[in-house]
Amino acid sequence: MPVQFSDTALAEVKRLVARYPEGKQKSALLPVLHLAQDEFGGWLSTEILDYVASLLKITPIEVYEVATFYSMYNLKPVGKHVFEVCQTGPCMLNGSDEIIDYIKEKLGIRPGETTTDGLFTLKTVECLGACGYAPMMQMGKNYLEHLTREQVDQIIAESRK
């Protein structure tokens, strides 16, 4: 099946490109990749990257270079829910190591892995700018802060519903 954005997404691409001067449509690359990741199941295959290149009239390698540089783009399939737990200094001071260990134990996976049912992916990430509300993780667009073991239980239970 050829990769194709929905009409809404295409309209959004148009809006994004219009924010830059004529001929600078490459500037829309990062937002359009976000859009593509949301649109196509949370990760970016080579076909999708090529499609984005054709939309923005740039070469595929320009898209590959960018997609592999930024940590938010998934170039491999991920689970339905992605837990991105911050592990940098300030979170570590407030027990992020314990939270990561607990999630590992609960889900039976290591960071970078996805559960066999395809529901959860665990990632350890570096500082997300929520140091005062540590330990924390990002799930999709949201930050879940002041994490405790109980909250982790609750988040996993709710995600399973």
Add this chain to the structure above:
Amino acid sequence: MGRKLLLDKAHVENIRLYEVYRREGGYRSVEKALKSMSPDQVTDEVKKSGLRGRGGAGFPSGMKWSFLAKPEGVPRYLVVNADESEPGTFKDRYLMEFIPHLLIEGMITSSYALGSNNSYIYIRGEYAWIVDILEKAIAEARNNGWLGKNILGSGFDCDIHVQRGAGAYICGEETALLESLEGKRGNPRIKPPFPAVKGLWGCPTVVNNVETIAAVVPIINEGGEEYAKIGIGKSTGTKLISACGNINKPGVYEIDMTISVEEFIYSDEYCGGIPNGRKLKACIPGGSSVPILPANLLLKTAKGETRMMTYESLADGGFATGSMMGSGGFIVMDDRQCVVRHTYTLARFYRHESCGQCSPCREGTGWMEKILWNIETGKGKMSDIDLLWDIQRKIEGNTICPLGDAAAWPVAAAIRHFRDEFEWHVNNPEEAQKRNYGLAHYADPLVVTA
């Protein structure tokens, strides 16, 4: 109570909404600037205010503005750096989340001063929900005539766009940010040329931190000289400090730069002291890149003077006995915490965030991380400590952008002030190997109780 200029209205109910913000006196600075001041007069007020860049480097903002090249027929750009990624720093997020119109107002006034008709906010990709908040605020401002063509009949056109990053600390470096905004990898540019001459799409550009641009609002409303009266010496105005780590009240505080570090940590108005009856061990006062200080040097300078929350006082003693204001990311460690492990997490952070363009940073950050991991997990040698010192020294100052320095300084300072803790790890490998979730095995003799 210190004066608050940025966050005084942040908790007014519904201040995120245009009507409320306007009712509380919002957008006065735009009116004042566009109706009664020339762009150069706005720049002059910022110069007079003594405002220093709030992103970390502390460069005088008015001077930065005056460097902007103004060739005929070439657009100029204002780009706001909202790529807040320095560990320990979450102040811009707070400002944008709670009082987004303050940033938009500051941007319109600043864009007028700089002659930018299209200004951009580059925000870190993870702050996705804040993008929505900002876009809503921009739409409200546009609907009420503060953005668009011929604003307030002044003949000045301006629009603001929000660009989302995608996970890269390095994009907080202004030229990497511009590369990213152009849809490229976040590789810092080699300078010269500087953005003031060749910035976004090759045009003259000013890149300022969120807080810096927000501070333009009170500067224009009250006048640069009035603003400069707040604070001590060259630390004028108010500064947002994001406090985290082992304190009772983590969060974002606006301080006028007249209080002591001790007051900031222990006063109930701010951090509220160290929880659970623990003692203060160390603190990184300005974001993860700046040198860590042991408690004794944090509260008092080497000369025995009270250390103040100002640019000058925090830097007193240079790197030997002082630190930096940096981005205002204030990370407090109590006496349970392990400096080696904390330094390791920072080294890992900088290795992860290095763009990989220049050799010292690309190769050196990973090397330091590996050695620190060995020491932390009881596999280190005594010579590793000297090796670490030598590696950081060969990174510092030799890289394209300041990320190299940012990676080197925390390691240097940790060894400088906590060398005995590193040595303890080497001398007690079995103890060090025990899984301890980052808690210290080793009690520091310099811990201070207030």
Add this chain to the structure above:
Amino acid sequence: MAEQTNTPANLKVTIDNITVEVAPGTTILQAARQIGGDVTPPAMCYYSKLEGSGGKCRTCLVEVAAGSAADPRPMPKLVASCRTPIAEGMIVKNITSDRVQEARAGVVEFLLVNHPLDCPVCDQAGECHLQDLGYEHGKEGTRYEFKRRTFEPEDIGPYIQLHMNRCILCYRCTYVADQLTDDRVHGVLDRGDHANISTHISKAIENNFCGNMIDVCPVGALTDKTFRFKNRVWFTKPVEAHRDCDQCCGKVTLWQRGEDVLRVTARKDEWGEVQSHEGKPGWICNTCRFEKKKASDWVIEGPTKINRHSVISQGHYLGLKKPTETLPAVMDGRDPKLMMDIHSVSEVNRVDISELPGPATSDNFKK
């Protein structure tokens, strides 16, 4: 102050106590090259014929002791000489600065910590800039005690062999692809210590000028597949030759063994860069480089001048007397394990020499 005139005046710059006049816009490195000799900083990423190159490797760092005559303050940090323009009255220290020497030794160490050091099986050996740099500024032994970084091998086509493990990320090949070819299909992917040269999709790099990527590569990351394991460069004899080519300048260096043409490259200048002919860089096309492998394809001009310090000039093993002892006699019954047959070495990339418990042997490579 000098009198203001409309014609750009020459600027005076002093590098390691030698003063030279240069045109405005000249960088410190170019000025040092005008002086030549030891005061010229080494450059691993800068390439004067590739726009935008330089600034990355940090081997050319120098100390600016005085910024200019007008503002004689020193620059606080060492600067990349390849990207720093000269100002009138600038004073630069290169080999006369201990700071520079120390920083450079540091950079060399950084470039080598993850380098596989597989020179014995690397086609670049003998003309490798990293070898030269390590020889001049490096130390014996390494302080790096960890597993060296490796990358999965990638096939980028019939002409160019990519050995990512050896790459120092100078970016020169990406500039070649950008500036000499129509569609760049390779680039720098990933980030930080995992940044790598790749096409992402193992696509053949096929453009007719892509062979120049080999010539600009300072190390053995991009080598000529048609020359792979054919010979060591110091056994070959470089001669200047030309042919009428409708694609390129047709001026090349043939690397011969006897009458056989083993390899064709562009002609290099004393800085290791492609020579300019009539003011234009002498890039050559793939036809000249890969297809014209007979001496009769070319008009031979004469032997290439090689710096006498280069290993290439050390001897072409011509007129040598055959040793009287046989190899088994020399080995005295020991098993000559290190004498591997280079033609049988297929995937050098897969062997991590730093992981081996002892010296590498042919068995390690035959896996």
